Structure formats: structure tokens, C-alpha cells
Amino acid sequence: MSNGYKRKVIIVDDHPMMRKGLAQTLDNELEFDVVAQFDRAEEAIQKFEELSPDLMIVDISLPGMSGLELVKHLTARDEEVKILVVSRHDETLYAERVIRAGAKGYVMKLEAGEVLVKALRKIMKGGIYVSSEVSEKLLMGMARGQKDMNESPIDQLSDRELEVFELTGKGNSTREIAEKLHLSIKTVESYRARIKTKLNLENATELMVHAVKWAESEDADL
Template sequence: MAPNFKKRIMVVDDHPMMLKGLVTTLNAEHGFEVVGQFNRAEEALQRSTELKPDLAVVDISLPGMSGLELIKHLVGLDQNLKILVVSRHEEILYAERVLRAGAKGYVMKQEAGDEMVKAVKKILNGGIYVSEEVSEKLLMGMAVGQKNLSQSPIDLLSDRELEVFEMTGQGNNTREIAERLHLSVKTVESYRARIKTKLNLENATELMMHAVKWVESESSEM
């Protein structure tokens, strides 16, 4: 019997239909095999050592531990593990942060399918996969010096705080954010309070205005 040289892939996404679609697409590709599918980061982390995947496909917004935290933990366990983020979040807002965490690529969910397969192949071959716009932004950042970029107050926000900040800028209220991130309203309120402190904002109105302005300015750079 011929040895199985298929690349082992683990998928982590809390949306059932999206998870099913990702798994189906990957399993249909010659040379790929999905060996684990999870809707929570904690379970994926627990099983990763046993499953020994070559690559993990991870969403950012997950109940409990966020996708960004999962990336850091997975890389800590296995530095050779390749990670691709497939997310509904705007790539321009998160690409640099996920690459810094240890991921090797970013694909937005509405582009998933052929684009995701292309990204997976490139990453497994040792490359990095981001859009041309993001690649240019990252190169420009290197040209002017990362020190200047890191001085942005937004970099003070934790990964979960950034998610809450982005959703606030997109017009979501506290309850809507809580539902989408599978958090309690009280927890979201705590995140918003911390964001106001870190960004030196006086009240909820200032937070909303600042968040909207930031989301619009980041998106306009694409």
C-alpha cells in the first residue's frame, strides 16, 4: 500500500456552514486531508499535538479564546506549523497583527474557495499570502521604519479589544457585539471601558466617533 503523503489540515471556525464549506473545499483538493474541525479554539489547541497538522485554517472571532490568541499558542507548541487566517474582518485591519502573531497568510471569507486553496498551497510551500494592497502597506511600513508605525495608540489595544473597537466603528452596539463574539454584555462593556482608557477617550460618543474614523481611514488606504 502506497504511503499517504497528503498534507494534514486543521480547521477552526464557529460558524457551522462556513466550517462545513471550508472542510469540503479542502478535502476536495488533491493532496489535502482535513484531520480535525473545531468551533472553539480551546479544543483545537488541546487536540493539535495529537493531530499533528501541517497547516491550520483559523478564524479570528471565536467564542472564548480568540483566533489571534490561538495562533500564538499553536506557534508556541509547534514553530513549523503553518497558519492561514480566513476571516470576515477587513484584511487591512488585521493582516499585520496576525502575521506578527505567527500566521503566514490572510484570506477574507467572501473570497474563500479558490482563493483559499491558492493561499494554502503557497503557505505550505513556504510563502506568505496576503493581498497586494496589504503587501504594499507592509512594505511601506518597513521602508519608513516599524518604530514609527508602532507608535499608533491602536497598537496598545489587545486583540479582543481591537475586535470590539472595529465592530464599534462599524456601527454595532454593545449587545450586537456581545452576540457576534459570544460574550456577555458586561464583558463587552469592560472591553469598551479599557479601550477608552487606553485611547484617552472621555465617553461612549467619543469612542464611537474615534472608531468610525479609524475604520474608514484604514479601509480607504486599500
């Protein structure tokens, strides 16, 4: 930037190569300074006040606390923090969720580096960055005052239900999900019951099969 001030950036992603790629992209731009990289949300929370970042780049799927929960946690502590979610997950499913949670933008990991920089610059100017397709979907939803009638059943899941659904699809047991999300086993079972109802699934076996298929389709986009 012309005044020589660099925007301090923290990257939170559990894939070392992804963190390295994001950092290199930003290091090539004069206005950004990557001051820290973390692979867990909990580490970012611990260092947040000390580092006082201008920007944060956050992945959704993290060990322990999810990126979505991290966004909610940080924006509750500091309304001014600007967060861009960069994830491999389907933007049409997650972009609206992260914006509602307090993030200022969403970029797919498959996008080129210049898209990342463009998104960060727009966010720093006070804007919100999503793709034109998602922007149109969000505006249509606002205009109707209702959820899109054509939404997929997965869209009906709450943020926490979606986390439980994804972890189920990755082969985690109820106890493992409870430990990862810091919930009781009874609470996880309650979420699973709600998921079955919303997705019109008869039993735990159908839930597992459905979740595994969905998780595999998500991974196929990597």
C-alpha cells in the same frame, strides 16, 4: 500530491456552514485531508498535539479565545505550525496583525475557493500569503521603519484593545467582555480608557457609539 502524502488540516471557525464549505473545498484537492473541525479555540488547543496538523485554518472572531490569540498560543508552542487566517474582517486592518502574531497568511472569506487553495499551497512551500495590496502596505511599512502615516485611528489599537473595541460594538458589557476574554473588569476598564485616548473620544457614550458604528460597518461586509 505525487507521493500520496496528504497534509493534515484543522479548521477552527464557529460558523457551521463556513466550516463545511472550507472542508468541501479542501476535500476536492488530493493533497489535503481535513482531520478535525472546531468552533472554539480552546478545543483546537486541547487536540493540537494529538492531531499534529500540518496546516490550520483559523477565523478571527471566535467565542471565548479569539483567533488572533489562538495563533499566538499555537506558534509559541510550535514554531513550525502553518496557520492561514480566513476571516470576514477587513484585511487591511487584520492581515498585518495576524502575520506579526505568527500566522503565514490571510484570506478574506469572500474570496473564491481557488484563492484558499493557492494560499495554502504557498504557505506549505514556506511562503506568506496576503493580497497584493496588503503586501505593498507591509513592504512600505518596513521600508519606512514606521507605521504608515495614513493609517486609520483603529490601526493604532493593540490586538487586545481591538478585541475589546469590537465586543463593545456588539453590545457586550464590561463584565461580559471580562468573562469572554478571561480578564478582570479592572483590566477591561483600563483597555477602554486607552481606546478612548487613542481614538480621541470624550466618554463612554462616545466610545459605545463609535464602536457600534464600526461593528455595523464590519458586519455590512458579510
